[in-house]
Amino acid sequence: MKNEHDVVIAGGGLNGPALGLALVNAGLNVAVVDAAPERARSAGNFDGRAYALALSSVRLLQGIGIWQELAGQSQPITKVVARQGRQGDIGPFGLFFDGAEIEEGLLGHMLEDRFLYRALLAAMQERLSFLPGTKVIAQQADPGGINVSLSDGRVLRARLLVGADGRRSGVAERAGIDRTGWDYGQTALVAALDQSNSHDGTAHQIFLPTGPLAVLPLPGKRSSVVWSLTRSRAETIAALDDADFLSVLSPHLSDIFGDISLAGPRFSYPLSLTLANSYVAERVALIGDAAHGVHPIAGQGLNLGLRDVAALAESIVDAMRNGEDIGFATTLDRYQGWRRFDATTLALGMDSVNRLFSNESRLLASVRGMGMGAINAVPPLRRRFMRQAAGLSIDPMPRLLSGRPL
Ligand SMILES: Cc1cc2nc3c(=O)[nH]c(=O)nc-3n(C[C@H](O)[C@H](O)[C@H](O)COP(=O)(O)OP(=O)(O)OC[C@H]3O[C@@H](n4cnc5c(N)ncnc54)[C@H](O)[C@@H]3O)c2cc1C
Structure with a gap:
């Protein structure tokens, strides 16, 4: 006897649970299977991981019913400052985005992973069938549905299998993608920093010749640092003790942050780009990092994943309401047409920005500086960039990202 579900989601990271909750709220029967044990990320200690959530992503979290408890734990991003500089020499030409210039009044929210994951976990435990510590190990599609085999010997039957299983997606591989x-x-x-000066809700992106350095505001006098470096330099700096690490980092921050100290452990993430050549296969759809693992330069990875969640949820729910099979190619093609071009364009855009800025050329540095200065000098252009960063210019905008019910 097989367990019957409308949708089985492989992957209980962030995008999988968000999709699961959107679908159960719309009346579907969903199972989320996650290889990691339930407690691995829910211990609740501050571990330095945090996300810059676009305003549209926040609307989705409101729509799936978890933002209410998260709002008080988030830090509104009111301004973004992007500039380039060498050590101790932050250039004069930069981009200055102020949320007050757009009607929403802010540009996004910073939220720590521990709060977001815990809220998703609690909601999953309450509302859907969540199977932690279990792997999807095989899948077999047929005209009527898909059988999903789990590491504990169970076989789940569904109309659709969603791969939210990260950059090395086994669902994609088994589907031949x-x-x-x-x-x-x-x-x-x-890493996360405690600082003596207030950050005032300002996010900083500093383009250094060795790679981009993002310093993003967290509640209180605390910031999250994402510092991309060439691998050998990163290994050298990662091996330093905390005091030496801070003495290498602080000259890049000039005096904006005052005295700084580490607020938690440091982490290293090797960076790569990975794009699935298709987001769909027979009775299979991919979302999040399983579909597109991107450079963290503009903090857009999770935001892109949540756009997939909104578009796939809407495609599935509309098909269900029209009496169609939710795992049919027409539903999946609609999802892929909605998302693949946008995600690929953004991934390659971030790739180009990283290449353009992560080098030592002084000539390129002055061209880049003039480019940023030129955008900054034209208010409508500046506002366009701001709306894009806040995720407000997606066309067509899925209902969940625009604050409408699914
Ligand atoms: C340094 C860094 C900074 C970042 N900063 C930002 C930011 O500021 N803003 C932002 O929007 N994004 C940011 N990102 C990107 C963001 O972290 C990712 O896009 C996001 O976490 C991806 O979530 P996911 O759910 O798609 O995948 P994952 O979080 O990778 O989850 C995949 C899940 O699948 C499970 N799994 C794997 N195999 C199986 C299997 N066979 N069966 C069942 N389950 C399986 C795993 O256990 C895991 O839980 C950053 C990334 C990095 C590296």
Whole structure:
């Protein structure tokens, strides 16, 4: 006897649970299967990981019913400052985005992973069938549905299997979906800082010749640092003790932050680009990093994934309401047409920005500086960039991202 579901989701990271909750709220029967044990990320200690959520992503979290408890734990991003500089020399030409210039009044929210994951976990435990510590190990599609085999011997039957199983998606591999991508030769060092000066809700992106350094505001006098460096340099800096790490980092921050100290452990993430060559296969759809693993340069990885969640949820729910089979190619093609071009364009855009800025050329530095200065000098252009960063210019905008019910 097989367990019957409308949708089985492989992957209980962030995008899988968000999709699961959107679908159960619309009346579907959903199971989320996650290889990681339930407690791995829910211990609740501050671990330095945090996300810059676009306003449209926040609307989705409101729509699936978890933002209410998260709002008080988030930090509104009111301004973004992007500029380039060498050590101790932050250039004069930069981009200055102020949320007050758009009607929403802010540009996004910073939220720590521990709060977001815990809220998703609690909601999953209450509302859907969540199977932690279990792997999807095989899948077999047929005209009527798909059988999903689990590591504990169970077989789940569904109309659709969603791969939300990250950059090395087994769901994609088993469905015969190839990937395109490359290694950036860079590693991101991630940490949280306590600082003596207030950050005022300002997010900083500092383009250093060695790679981009993002310093993003967290509640209180605390910031999250994502520092992308060439791999060998990152390894050298990661091996330093905390005091030496801070003495290497602080000259890049000039005096904006005052005295700084580490607020938690440091992490290293090797950076690569990986794009699935298709987001769909027979009775299979991919979302999040399983579909597109991107450079963290503009903090857009999760935001892109949540756009997939909104578009796929809407495609599935509309098909269900029209009496169609939710796992049919027409539903899946609609989803892929909605998302693949947008995600690929953004992934390659971030790739180009990283290449353009992560080098030592002084000539390129002055061209880049003039480019940023020129955008900054034209208010309508500046506002267009702001709306894009806040995820407000997606066309067509899925209902969940525009604050409408699914
Ligand atoms: C340094 C860094 C900084 C970042 N900063 C930002 C930011 O500021 N803003 C932003 O929007 N994004 C950011 N991102 C990107 C963001 O972290 C990712 O896009 C996001 O976490 C991807 O979530 P996911 O659910 O798609 O995949 P994952 O989080 O990778 O989850 C995949 C899940 O699948 C499970 N799994 C794997 N195989 C199986 C299997 N066979 N069966 C069942 N389950 C399986 C795993 O256990 C895991 O839980 C950053 C990324 C990095 C590296």
